[in-house]
Amino acid sequence: QVQLVESGGGLVQPGGSLRLSCAASGIIFSIFPMGWYRQAPGKQRELVASLTSGGSTYYADSVKGRFTISRDSAKNTVYLQMNSLKPEDTAVYYCNTHPPDRKYWGQGTQVTVSS
16 A cells, blocks of 8 residues: 655745655655645646656746655655745645645645745
């Protein structure tokens, strides 16, 4: 049974940083393309960043240059380093495969950027 558990969210001031973690069981991250997604209130869930098994990355234009996706295969964990956070980054952040498998959506972790 696959379980993805996101953590690391919180309240941060504009310009601040957070690192999100996604710990997996039942799935080996290193052989699957993985993605970080977010859903803001009243908006559809969107892909923020993805990472292939070969290490290629994709970033949405809105986060390019500020967010970094990475993977620790030994810990079977995927990270999202978020710098220079903006109020518009406020959302619930989820990890999943890319493309996402609806069976794998977890609870997500709330990120709130506000002064």
